[in-house]
Amino acid sequence: MIQSFGWQSVQFLFHGLIWTVGLSVCTFVCGGIFGLIFALARALGPRWLQLIVAGYIQLVQATPLLILIFLAFYGLSFAGFYFPPLAAAAISLSIYATAFLADIWRGCIEAIPRTQWEAADALALSRIQRLRYVILPQAFRIALGPTVGFMVQIVKNTSVTALIGFVELTRAGQLLNNMTFQPFHVFLTVAAFYFAVCYPLSWWSEKLKERKSAGPAH
Amino acid sequence: MPALRIENLKKSYGTVPVLKGINLAVENGDVVAVIGRSGSGKSTMLRCINGLEPFQEGSIVVAGHRLDQSRANLRDLRKEVGMVFQSYNLFPHLSVAENIMLAPRVVKGLPRDQRELLVRDVLSRVGLAEKASAYPDELSGGQQQRVAIARSLAMKPKVMLFDEVTSALDPELTGEVLKTIAELAEAGMTMVLVTHEMGFARRVATRTVFMHEGKIWEEGPSAQIFAHPATPELRSFIATDLK
Numbered sequence: 001m002i003q004s005f006g007w008q009s010v011q012f013l014f015h016g017l018i019w020t021v022g023l024s025v026c027t028f029v030c031g032g033i034f035g036l037i038f039a040l041a042r043a044l045g046p047r048w049l050q051l052i053v054a055g056y057i058q059l060v061q062a063t064p065l066l067i068l069i070f071l072a073f074y075g076l077s078f079a080g081f082y083f084p085p086l087a088a089a090a091i092s093l094s095i096y097a098t099a100f101l102a103d104i105w106r107g108c109i110e111a112i113p114r115t116q117w118e119a120a121d122a123l124a125l126s127r128i129q130r131l132r133y134v135i136l137p138q139a140f141r142i143a144l145g146p147t148v149g150f151m152v153q154i155v156k157n158t159s160v161t162a163l164i165g166f167v168e169l170t171r172a173g174q175l176l177n178n179m180t181f182q183p184f185h186v187f188l189t190v191a192a193f194y195f196a197v198c199y200p201l202s203w204w205s206e207k208l209k210e211r212k213s214a215g216p217a218h
Numbered sequence: 219m220p221a222l223r224i225e226n227l228k229k230s231y232g233t234v235p236v237l238k239g240i241n242l243a244v245e246n247g248d249v250v251a252v253i254g255r256s257g258s259g260k261s262t263m264l265r266c267i268n269g270l271e272p273f274q275e276g277s278i279v280v281a282g283h284r285l286d287q288s289r290a291n292l293r294d295l296r297k298e299v300g301m302v303f304q305s306y307n308l309f310p311h312l313s314v315a316e317n318i319m320l321a322p323r324v325v326k327g328l329p330r331d332q333r334e335l336l337v338r339d340v341l342s343r344v345g346l347a348e349k350a351s352a353y354p355d356e357l358s359g360g361q362q363q364r365v366a367i368a369r370s371l372a373m374k375p376k377v378m379l380f381d382e383v384t385s386a387l388d389p390e391l392t393g394e395v396l397k398t399i400a401e402l403a404e405a406g407m408t409m410v411l412v413t414h415e416m417g418f419a420r421r422v423a424t425r426t427v428f429m430h431e432g433k434i435w436e437e438g439p440s441a442q443i444f445a446h447p448a449t450p451e452l453r454s455f456i457a458t459d460l461k
């Protein structure tokens with residue numbers, strides 16, 4: 001079935017874009033929740049927990065995302081846990097995002113000077129209060145720029161899930177190309193859609209980083 | 219009962235001893251200046267008093283709270299022992315008023331209307347009543363340090379510890395902070411100040427402690443310590459300061 005690239009094609013790609021955005025949001029939420037827990041464990045947990053989390057981060061960061069996706073899709077189904085492509089994609093991307101966000105946020109927590117912890121201690125704040133009112137709000141400000149920057153990576157990396165047949169934007173492009181044989185039209189439109197999502201995020205990330213560097217110097 | 223009693227306090231970093239058996243008693247209303255060269259252990263001793271530094275031997279009783287190696291009930295102690303740091307350590311993401319209110323709010327559960335009165339009260343005591351809504355980075359070093367003093371005062375401490383609070387300040391800003399501390403002293407606050415300001419120690423402190431090599435080398439009424447130092451170490455220390 002050969003058809004020519006037209007308005008319907010753009011609609012088809014837009015449908016793929018929605019799945020890309022949906023998968024990105026899901027990844028960011030799951031990765032964010034576990035990333036925060038892991039970052040806290042890595043920065044503040046007991047020594048053995050720090051080592052386990054550090055090991056996890058190292059392992060995931062040293063593994064290509066595609067391998068994580070293949071493991072979740074083919075590997076787990078071989079082990080008797082079949083996940084449909086969407087679930088396998090969400091799981092593997094979340095594992096990946098957890099490792100990177102945990103590492104970014106650990107750095108932000110550790111960037112808060114020792115003296116801030118001491119000031120909170122000297123005011124009789126409990127450990128939880130110290131985190132809640134003093135450390136995390138400051139770490140959050142430092143983290144905003146790099147975190148939004150990492151969201152761009154997540155959006156772009158969802159394209160790898162095309163390889164297990166999840167029909168997001170890239171896979172939609174492949175399918176459409178098979179139907180139209182107009183790769184430039186198709187993949188330039190795909191690229192434009194990615195740009196439309198990623199550029200505002202990059203811009204926002206840069207803005208947030210600027211604001212931080214214009215902030216207090218101490 | 220003295221406001222602060224330190225008995226046989228010993229601390230080392232690894233194999234390096236920094237405090238070699240400190241004994242000190244501070245009565246209510248006393249203003250004690252702790253002087254000595256860098257590395258003599260004076261800041262470490264001060265930081266032991268509110269549990270910021272653990273120690274290996276001895277005990278500290280401050281404002282009725284006993285602190286030993288177990289570090290139990292540290293928060294109860296800290297509610298009544300204020301500390302002001304060399305680098306101010308204000309919370310940069312909070313306004314002056316929020317910096318002051320934070321601990322009374324979350325640690326003591328002080329209701330809102332009383333918190334506002336409290337902020338006004340402590341800020342006026344350090345002469346910064348108009349700065350409640352400013353952020354720390356909008357203030358000079360001297361103003362930040364006075365806010366840090368106000369923040370500490372807001373917990374209504376029975377004893378206040380000052381750790382070289384003017385060392386990071388330009389000479390012209392040092393004066394305003396010292397004036398604030400002198401006013402607290404006049405109001406009867408019990409204070410222990412680690413300081414390099416000899417003139418201030420002599421004028422304001424009721425007693426002065428000279429630390430040397432991890433020990434209290436000499437102590438006594440400030441007038442006597444500065445006018446008639448008994449040990450050659452203190453004589454040479456005071457002489458270096460005059461140069």
